[in-house]
Structures are given as C-alpha cells and as structure tokens.
Amino acid sequence: MLYNNELFETLVNAFRKLPGVGKKTAERYALHILSSTEDEVKEFVETVSQMRKKIRRCPECQDFSDTEPCAICASSERNGELLCVVEKPSGVMAIERSGAYRGKYYVLNGLLSPLDGIGPEELGLSQLFKKVISNKVKEIIIATSATSEGEATALYIAHQLKPLGINVTRIAHGVPMGAGLELTDDYTLRQAMDGRKPLDI
Numbered sequence: 001m002l003y004n005n006e007l008f009e010t011l012v013n014a015f016r017k018l019p020g021v022g023k024k025t026a027e028r029y030a031l032h033i034l035s036s037t038e039d040e041v042k043e044f045v046e047t048v049s050q051m052r053k054k055i056r057r058c059p060e061c062q063d064f065s066d067t068e069p070c071a072i073c074a075s076s077e078r079n080g081e082l083l084c085v086v087e088k089p090s091g092v093m094a095i096e097r098s099g100a101y102r103g104k105y106y107v108l109n110g111l112l113s114p115l116d117g118i119g120p121e122e123l124g125l126s127q128l129f130k131k132v133i134s135n136k137v138k139e140i141i142i143a144t145s146a147t148s149e150g151e152a153t154a155l156y157i158a159h160q161l162k163p164l165g166i167n168v169t170r171i172a173h174g175v176p177m178g179a180g181l182e183l184t185d186d187y188t189l190r191q192a193m194d195g196r197k198p199l200d201i
C-alpha cells in the first residue's frame, strides 16, 4: 500500500516543488516512476543530473548554456548592435522560437521590486550597462513582461541608457498584460518585436 508510504511521499513532495504541480499531479508522476523500468528511471535521473551539472550561466548574456560563451553570444551572424533584454531565460527561448529576432540578448536576474529588496544590483544591471558600452550597442529592446515591475524595470534601464545616446525601445504589447513571454504565441511575439516603440522617459 502506498498510502502514507514514506518513500512515496518523499518523492511526491519533491515533485510538488516543481512549478504548477499540485498534489494529484505529483502523485501521478510518482506512480509513473514506479511503473517505469529501472533502466528508464536511471536514464531520467542521469539526464537531470547531467543537465544541471553542464548547463551554466553564459558569462556574457547570463542565459543558460553548456558552452562559454553561449552559441548566440559567440555567433558572428547575430547583430551585436541590437541587444534584447529579458527578465529570465524562458524569454530568450520564446523569442528564439518566434524567429523574429537576429540580435543578441541579456538576461536579467528578475525584475526591479524595491519592496522585496530587489534593486539594480540584484538584477545585474551594472553588468548590462558595461556590456552596452563596451560592445557599442546601438539599440536596446526591452522585452520585460507587461506588469508594474516589468514597466518599472524598463523605465529604469531607459533612464540610464538614453542619456548615452542609445536607442531604447520596448516590444509592442500584443503580449497580454501581466503575462510572461513564455505564454505568448509565436505570431503575437513576432508582431510585438516588429512593432516595438521608443520608450519615452
């Protein structure tokens, strides 16, 4: 009987730590593991462990990568004068999937949230500003989400970079208010990228 079984409950609780997974889904996952072969489970565990070990932050753009720098930072085919700023790695995945963009990226460590003690330093903004200057970036496209924190972060970046003569734009918001890029379909995201507008400060 699995009810109250300690090993089973420990695995269920581990799955429940994953985003969007409630108790019932976690139990389904744990039962699935039990009905898999030992080889299948071993392969799964090994894949998770290898991915966690080998994929690190790219020192240039802060996205996840198993090479240093990542393939996008290293590519001479990507336009280095264009830099798209996203709040987390899933933003890069969503924009790449849409195929709408051929510049480079910078991944913030979240969004400004002064009440939670998250300021410019916590986000790695000084590293972003240094990169913009040293790489002679001409346009920054801010693709943070359409939330109050996303807007505040976009305005802060614009305030810092516009006086340096850098063109700061914001992706157009067919992206739904409050939604992250990963929940936006490819077509809407391509439209948002094409329809980006200068940020007035």
Ligand SMILES: [Zn+2]
Pocket: 058, 059, 060, 061, 062, 063, 069, 070, 071, 072, 073, 074
């Ligand atoms: Zn990179």
